[in-house]
Amino acid sequence: MDDADIIAYIYPHGSGNDFERANAVITASPRRLAPRLIQPTIAEHSRQQRASTEPPEDLDASTLHYLQRLQVKFTNIPRTDKGLLFGSNPNCDVVLPYKGVSNIHFSLTFDKDNQHIIKDWNSRRGTQVTYDGDNRGARSNFQWIIGGHKLARPIRSIIITIPNIIAFQIVVPSQNIQTPDYVEKVKKFKEGCATAESLLAGMGLFPPTRSHTGVHTPGEGEIHLKTRLGHGGFGVVIHYWNWLDPEIGLFSY
Template identity: 30%
Template sequence: MGDAMIASFQLRTISSELPWGETHKLKASQYFVPQVEGPLKLPEVLCIAVKHDSVPDSSKGITFGSHQNCGVVLPKHDSISKFHFSLTFDDQDRLIIRDHSINGTEVKYGEQGAGLRSKRQWILNDPKLPSEFRPGVISFDVSVRLMMSAEELYKKVVDRFRSSCEEKEGVADYMLRMGVNPTVVERDPDDADIWLHWEVAEGTSASITRCWNTENGLEKVVKTRHNDCDQRRWSQQVNFMRTLQHHHHVINIQRFSNTSEGSPTQIEMDYLSRGSLDDPKDPSPVSKNPSQFSQQEARSILAQCLSVLVEMHTQTPPICHQDIKPSNILIEHRTSSSICVKLAGFSESNTEGERDMRGRDALYACPNHWAGICDPSLDIWLLGHTILALLDKDLQNLYCTNKTKFWDVAFRSEDSLVEFLLSRMIHQTAGLRSTATECLERLQELQLEERHGPIVLCGCSDEIDLTHKVRVRR
């Protein structure tokens, strides 16, 4: 355990006015293991490593600053506070930097994150961050380069470190509590949150960017319209999402931003880290493969999506989603006993007009599309095939390669849910498909007939019995 390393740092001066001295190396070695011996001269660096037995010098963790009682003493400089920042762990065991200075600290993640912030914190090793945003560079006239190591003992080391912090009361704690932490040169740190951005998808009308907050690890997705996009369709999409915002199984909109000519250019939405139906992250209750869904999960997903379609199709005029597929059904919650999903991907939604076939996945192509018909039955077909793919991928793939054989095999299925999909949703003739309301009612009847109990619309804390939403015919 003596060699267990949590993180290694490279501290280097970036100003000739801030040379490292022997005292700095000796002081740091009380808490870290120096990897470079002898007096340091530019452009050399002081390498130190956080070990399993590294002891914090205060309740704030390991402090960095010009005061002689800091865990790591930095060169004296007008812009460096006596206790400038500290290194510790948050309540989720993530390594963090906390600034205690007046002038602020800058933490850069790759090319992003520039700008001084005072009295803020930065997460350094969140597993949700893409590799290109690690290591961080922390600067305040000195840069610190961080490299995390993967250690099985990480949790034990973190617990020991945090326990030591609780037992410490040092000079830094007293001065920070009393608000005594001066510098000679005062700057004006920015107070805005720092969000890191990386593009995850590019569409014909908008780009999708995932954003991560450096201070608290919160995430969101921002959809930004292209300047040359169809303004009418974009405004229509915004209006549809506003109309459906109250529905629990529609992706949550945090806000519409950057309004231009009466219409927002950005839609900020929740980021759901558990993936989508075509790329689930949580374990399956029936298999080691997360992509395997149980019969009850498929029924719950179907019911939840149908409840959204009921809301959409009963608007005046009806709203048609037109792009229902596994990648547009996001997972909010999944356990061995329940699942909760959110419908997203409203960029193709419309109330009337011909269906634009660009980008259409042939796996879920509907005869309505080729005829240029846009009506609610289109969504019923698409959702039916999406659920069929969860139950039997081979059968779904057969639809694309050999439709005659598909219908022959499908109609011989003894699965009651497959029979339901074929008779109610996946029908070549649009007029013979059931409405969303009829499908939801019949699904509940089927559930009760088979004595599975009522389907729950939401698999989260605010569960809603399907019978509260739909009148069941007896």
């Protein structure tokens, strides 16, 4: 497999209904890949323990290796210039057929700097993206950088959630986003296969925007990531990054 063709892998996440729904969505998708490793049964695990005192070969394997996943590739060009679409509309690239999910809820695409982003399309419930568990809170009509920027490299876990409905973990392979080959692949992915306006009109993907009401009204405002730089006799130095404009940072002492 050509790793340079991979944009991201998307896994089910969480527990209970959130996980089961995500797992069902992945099972139904033509982009599905089977788990890398098969979880041994309880009986097999007991026999392995009795047969050998040596550690199993997969002792350090990630939990993700035992989960099925969606594979998103540059060569799978989206039908529109909005990116890979997630929503309840059956014409979405990834269909989320659950109550509370908007027609088009969010998409996986790239920003003007060719960085991977998750973009909420003014959904009623909003989308939440957390970085190693931080920055909780759903937002509507918002976008989050999930790859391609230096701030995303040390983050171990990026979770995409539609609150109380479904949750995914996304893994973005590290690539040099400055190379001409990468830039050209992003350009083609962002263009899509057809003119967005005509195609979306025919697919009925974007209905008139409805106002946000009720207890699930998503929040607004900036997202700040905190990076601890060090500490001394005068306190702790923390760098706050604005995720909408991560080149601008503030220092706190």
